[in-house]
Every structure is written in structure tokens, then in C-alpha cells.
Amino acid sequence: MSAPRPRRRALTLTLAAATATGLVLAGVVPAMADTAAPAAPVTSTAAMPSPLGTVGQAAPHSRSARSAAPGASSRLLTPSTVVGTHPGDQVDPVTINTPSNRDQAVAGDGSVAGDTLYGYGYIASQDRNVLEQWTDQGWERLPVTLTGSVYQPVGFGGDLYFMTWKAASSGLGTSTLWHKSGDDYMAVKSFKGFTNLSVAGTRLSLLVDTKAKTTAYTYDGSKLAGGTASTTKHILGFIALGSTRFLWIGGSGWNAAIYRVDAKAITRVVSSPWAIAGTVWKGAVYFGGATSTSTGIYKFTGTSIVKATSVELAANFDYTYWIPTVGVYDGDLYFTADYLDEETYLYQYDGSTVTQITTMSHPGMWFYDFTEFDGKLFYGGGDGKHRYTWYFDRDAAPTGAVAGTTPTLSGTATVGHRLTSEAGAWTPTATLVYRWFRHGATGTSPIDGATGSSYVLTGADRGATVTVSIEGSGQGYETTTLESAASDTVATGTITLAPVISGTMKAGTTLTALPHLTPTTATRAxxxxxxxxPLAGASTKTYKVTSGDVGHKLQVAVHATATGYTDASATSAARTAKR
Incomplete structure (x- = not known):
């Protein structure tokens, strides 16, 4: 079995427009490790390895029209040995950020111990996870060799606790609770089966899964207690509200329920959307959940569940691809919305107002935990192949203005012709917004609807000049706006007209005049x-051939007019009517 790694599960929801929604599993799965877990403390003496990560430049992750908060910064951490320093949008997480023997560590929920952020990285050549800590240079492997594969680091009492997993050649594997204090590592207790570790008030919570059943324990830093409360049901996730532990237990389909872990029993509390993780905020558990028809943010009070309607109204979860990830940052609730085939968006909720903060990543990335550390919101995610770490700092100062070059115009300044803006070189990740302006005798005005990189001149532009401005913006950058030089004075356009007669030249049939006209909006006679x-009364687009026309030649003449164009007239080729 492979090392414990975050996993995901696809979900198809039946929305009004058949929305596809995916669910990310933030938990871990049983996995291989090397040898039996040691019972004696281990003191690290190996030299600290060189940094394995580097901080990318602050930059937006897409050319989305959705705006980010001023001064907001989102940064992608990438292995320096692979790509060096890149703006976030330049890093392709599949083709570039793929170290051959090491995967990014991920900041697990609650993995801050003292003043250090801990995570675990995957060593592909050994098929196991190793313990890592965050530095100014990114993730750094801790110089300690442990038997087993590391998972679920949590901070408790100022120290770090974490689990390791060792698979067995047959039967149950072994999970071990470890305590790191300073540079010392102590194996506290080993369990047959896979153990989920979390913090519940003043105790650690341990849920030991032997496949036959899951049994609950607690650890206060010196004494292990419990072992009498158990369940045979399938556990999706777990959360603590104060010192009380709760479990999400799956039912049929996407039905679930929340159970309370008491001293001697695990008791059902309330039905729940399908969910695997949540966060405590303002005395309640907020979590992203899914039903058979939708995803959204929910609030669990300890006895009941309600949908967070104010959040739902401000952040539309239709067409979202994953269950929302929820966390707390600087006293406010933060959550994601992963729209199908689009970027992931980060939102802030202060209890009354929802604000869209920033885009988080490329399409296809999914996120499974938030951790607040060092004044930043760290979040881990993956693309199905590798895991990555980002952080968001809403107080980050801009790193400077977006770089760009003055745009130029190409094309003929004549009504009906297209002018194209040549944007030139800009900061690669900048969001570019185009606006076209008309400069005439009455002054300068923006042209309604002209927000693309090219513009077709209309009759309203005749006699004026036209310019284009490009606004470049990005997370962590000051906005830059540059405007092109004016075009030549826009000349009168020429109507092209080449009418033909369509239909059978036979008495009793109806003929139609096809003008073959540009512009097609021109008025025709x-x-x-x-x-x-001229035939008396024959002044419409169609004409019915009469017996009197037999043997004679018929033609149609078209006269066209359009604002900004010179009038045009043309006559079709003659055709002879037959019986």
C-alpha cells in the first residue's frame, strides 16, 4: 500500500443544468511504511538539508474579469531546483512542478505548533511521507529518520504530535502516535489499525480504525483514555466543538449524519450533507457540504444544522466542482468556490457580508485545508498527481506596478474596417482590460461595448479619431493603464453591393433579389x-413572374444607404423568363 496522501472522490450532482461537482477528501488512507514503530525517543543530529522550496512572485492566477481586493497577494511555492522563481500563473503544476523524487509538503489543518508550521512531503522513491517544516524559503525536510510514513501533524500544548503508518505484509498495519518536543521525538503509543489524529479542546482525539470498527481514545499529554466508545459505521470525517468530538458518518448515496462521541458510546445527533471537514468559528462548526442536488456552506451548532443562507446568496455554488473548503483567517471565515472549468475563488465572510477576495489557482486544482500562520492563510491543494502549497496575505503591500508597453493600432481607419490593438509585452500574469475611445468635435467618449482587443469602425466614428487603452492589473501589483496614439481620421466607408436574382425564371414563380451587401445593416430599395x-409597382425584394414576361429579360436594381458610408447602387445581370 502506498503512503498516506490526501485523496478525492468525484461526484455528479443533479442540478437544473446537470452540474458536475467533485468532492475532495482531506483525510488520509492507510499506507505502507518500512519497519515496526520504535518505542524509544529519537534525537535528531543530522545536518539540516538545503531549502527545497522558493517563494514565487506575487501574481494573479488567471486572466479573469473578477477583481481581487486591493493589495491582496497570492503566492505559489515551487521547488527551486525545478523552476526557480516564477509568477504564479507561469507555473504549470502538471508539466513543470513535478520533482522526480519529492512532492510538495502540505500544511495540514491544525499543524501549527508553537511558532512553526509543519507539514509532510512525499518521497516517491521510498513511497512514504516525511515530516517537514515551513521556512522563509519554503518547505524544508526535518533531519530525522522515522520508521513509517508521516501523516496528520497537529499542534497541541505548544508541541507537535503526528502519526506514522506502517503497513503489514498481512493483516492490519500499525499506526503510531509521536510527540516532538524541541529536537526530541518520542513514540507515545502504537495501535493496530489506522488512526486519525485531531485536537479536541484540552485533549488529543484518536480514532482507531481496524476495518471491523472504529474506536475513540483521548490523550491529555500524559495519559491515554477511552477505548470503550466505538462504531462499525463508515466515518467520513471528524470535528471538535470545544471538548466535544463529532463524526461525520456516511449513509446511502450522499446522505450522512453527525454523531457525538461520548465516553462510552457514539450517538447520532442529526442528519447532515455529505462532508469530511469543517472549522470552528463563532461557537459553531462551519463546513462545506454536498447533497444530491447542490453544494454549499453549512453551520452545525452542536445539535442542529442550517444552511448559511447569507453566504449562499453572495457566493453562487451552482456549477461548482468541489465541496467548498472552509477555514478561519484573521477572525473571519474564508471559503472556496471551485467553478467547473474555471478558477477557484476565495471568499471572506465577516458574519454579515461576503466579499470575493481573489482567484486561487488554475482550473483543475482542488483544495483540502486552510491553516492560518504568520499572518497568512496557507492552503494545500493538488491536481491529481502532486500536492502544492499556496498562501494568501491580504495585508501584503503591492510589489510594484504591472509592467506594460504602450499599445499600437493596426488596420485601415475607414468605416466598416477593423482596427486591432497590438498590446505588446506585459507582466505575464496581468489581467488586461481593453477600452476603446472616440475623439470627435464634441470631445472624447468611451465607445459602448468596445472592450475587446479589436474594434470594427462604425458610422458614428466617421470624421473622428479612435484610441485604445489597456489596463493591466494583478494581485500584489499596482494597476497600470496605457493608451495608444490616435488613429487617422476615420474616413467614409464604401458599401459593397452585387445583387443577383434567385429563383426559376418561369411564369407563376416568385423571384427573390439577393443584394450580397456589406454592411448587412444598410437600408435597401x-x-x-x-x-x-421599370415594371409598375415592382419595388420589393420579391417579384412574381407573369405570362407577359415570357421571352423578356428581367433585372433587379438595388440602392443601399448606411450612416458613415457613401450610397451605392447596382443592377443584377439580366435573365430571360420562360414558359
Whole structure:
């Protein structure tokens, strides 16, 4: 079995438009490790390895029209040995950020101990996780060799506790609770089966899964207690509200329920959306959940569950691809919305107002935990192949202005022709917004609807000049706006007109004049002719051939007018009517 790693599960929800929604599992799965867990303390003496990560430049992650908060910064941490320093949007997490023998560590929920952030990274060549700590240079492997594969580091009492897993060749594997104090590592207790570790008030919570059942224990730093409360049901996730522990237990389909872990029993409390993790905020548990029809943010009070309607109204979860990830940062609730085939968006909720903060990543990335550390919101995610760490700092000062070059115009300044803006070089991750302006006798005005990189001149532009401005913005950058030089004065356009007669030239049939006209919006007038002479009353687009036309030549003339264009007239080729 492989090392414990965050996993995900796909979900298809039946929304009004058949939304596809995916769910990310923030938990871990039983995995291989090397040898039996030691019972004696281990003191690290190995030299600290060189930094394995580097901080990328602050930059946006997409060319989205959705705006970020001023001064907000989102940074992608990438292995320096692979890509060096890159703006976030330049890093392709699949093709570039793929070290051959090491995966990024991920900041697990609650993995801050003292003044250090801990995570675990995956060593592909050994198929196991190793303990890592966060530094100014990124993730750094701790110089200690442990038997087993590391998972679920948590801070408790100022120290670090974590689990290791050792698979067995047959039967149950062994999970071991470890205590790190300073540079010393102590194996506290080993269990047959896979153990989930978390903090519940003034105790550690341990849920030992032997496949046959899951049994609850607590540890206060010196004494292990419990072992009498157990369940045979399938546990999706767990959370603590104060010192009380709760479990999400799965039912049929996407039905679930929350159970309370008491001293001697595990008791059902309330039905719940499908969920695996949450965060405590303002005395309640907030979590992302899914039903058979939707995803959203929910609030669990300890006895009941309600949907967070104010959050739902401000952040639309239709067409979201994963269950929202929820966490607390600087006293406010933060959560994600992963829209299908789009970026992931980060939102802030202060209890009354929801604010969209920033985009988080490329399409196809999914997120499974938030951790507040060093004044920043760290979040881990993956793409199905590797795990990554980002952080968001809403107080980050701009790193400077977006760099860009003055745009130029190409094309003919004549009504009906297209002008194209040549943007030139800009900060690679900048969001570019185009605006076209008309400069005429009455002054300068923006052109309604002209927000693309090119613009077709209309009759309203005749006699004026036209410019384009490009606004470049990005997370962590000051906005830059540059405007092109004015075009030549826009000249009168020329209507192109080449009418033909469509239909069978036979008495009793109806003929249609096809003007073959540019612009197609021009006003047209028709006149039908027999042998060069106008036919009385024949002044519409169609004409019905009469017996009197047999043997004679018929033609149609079209006159076209349009604002900003010179009038045009043309006559079709003559055709002879037959019986």
C-alpha cells in the first residue's frame, strides 16, 4: 500500500443544468511504511538539508474579469531546483512542478505548533511521507529518520504530535502516535489499525480504525483514555466543538449524519450533507457540504444544522466542482468556490457580508485545508498527481506596478474596417482590460461595448479619431493603464453591393433579389425591370413572374444607404423568363 496522501472522490450532482461537482477528501488512507514503530525517543543530529522550496512572485492566477481586493497577494511555492522563481500563473503544476523524487509538503489543518508550521512531503522513491517544516524559503525536510510514513501533524500544548503508518505484509498495519518536543521525538503509543489524529479542546482525539470498527481514545499529554466508545459505521470525517468530538458518518448515496462521541458510546445527533471537514468559528462548526442536488456552506451548532443562507446568496455554488473548503483567517471565515472549468475563488465572510477576495489557482486544482500562520492563510491543494502549497496575505503591500508597453493600432481607419490593438509585452500574469475611445468635435467618449482587443469602425466614428487603452492589473501589483496614439481620421466607408436574382425564371414563380451587401445593416430599395424598363409597382425584394414576361429579360436594381458610408447602387445581370 502506498503512503498516506490526501485523496478525492468525484461526484455528479443533479442540478437544473446537470452540474458536475467533485468532492475532495482531506483525510488520509492507510499506507505502507518500512519497519515496526520504535518505542524509544529519537534525537535528531543530522545536518539540516538545503531549502527545497522558493517563494514565487506575487501574481494573479488567471486572466479573469473578477477583481481581487486591493493589495491582496497570492503566492505559489515551487521547488527551486525545478523552476526557480516564477509568477504564479507561469507555473504549470502538471508539466513543470513535478520533482522526480519529492512532492510538495502540505500544511495540514491544525499543524501549527508553537511558532512553526509543519507539514509532510512525499518521497516517491521510498513511497512514504516525511515530516517537514515551513521556512522563509519554503518547505524544508526535518533531519530525522522515522520508521513509517508521516501523516496528520497537529499542534497541541505548544508541541507537535503526528502519526506514522506502517503497513503489514498481512493483516492490519500499525499506526503510531509521536510527540516532538524541541529536537526530541518520542513514540507515545502504537495501535493496530489506522488512526486519525485531531485536537479536541484540552485533549488529543484518536480514532482507531481496524476495518471491523472504529474506536475513540483521548490523550491529555500524559495519559491515554477511552477505548470503550466505538462504531462499525463508515466515518467520513471528524470535528471538535470545544471538548466535544463529532463524526461525520456516511449513509446511502450522499446522505450522512453527525454523531457525538461520548465516553462510552457514539450517538447520532442529526442528519447532515455529505462532508469530511469543517472549522470552528463563532461557537459553531462551519463546513462545506454536498447533497444530491447542490453544494454549499453549512453551520452545525452542536445539535442542529442550517444552511448559511447569507453566504449562499453572495457566493453562487451552482456549477461548482468541489465541496467548498472552509477555514478561519484573521477572525473571519474564508471559503472556496471551485467553478467547473474555471478558477477557484476565495471568499471572506465577516458574519454579515461576503466579499470575493481573489482567484486561487488554475482550473483543475482542488483544495483540502486552510491553516492560518504568520499572518497568512496557507492552503494545500493538488491536481491529481502532486500536492502544492499556496498562501494568501491580504495585508501584503503591492510589489510594484504591472509592467506594460504602450499599445499600437493596426488596420485601415475607414468605416466598416477593423482596427486591432497590438498590446505588446506585459507582466505575464496581468489581467488586461481593453477600452476603446472616440475623439470627435464634441470631445472624447468611451465607445459602448468596445472592450475587446479589436474594434470594427462604425458610422458614428466617421470624421473622428479612435484610441485604445489597456489596463493591466494583478494581485500584489499596482494597476497600470496605457493608451495608444490616435488613429487617422476615420474616413467614409464604401458599401459593397452585387445583387443577383434567385429563383426559376418561369411564369407563376416568385423571384427573390439577393443584394450580397456589406454592411448587412444598410437600408435597401428595390426596383424590378423588364427589358431595361421599370415594371409598375415592382419595388420589393420579391417579384412574381407573369405570362407577359415570357421571352423578356428581367433585372433587379438595388440602392443601399448606411450612416458613415457613401450610397451605392447596382443592377443584377439580366435573365430571360420562360414558359
Amino acid at each position: 428595390y426596383r424590378w425591370y423588364r427589358d431595361g424598363k
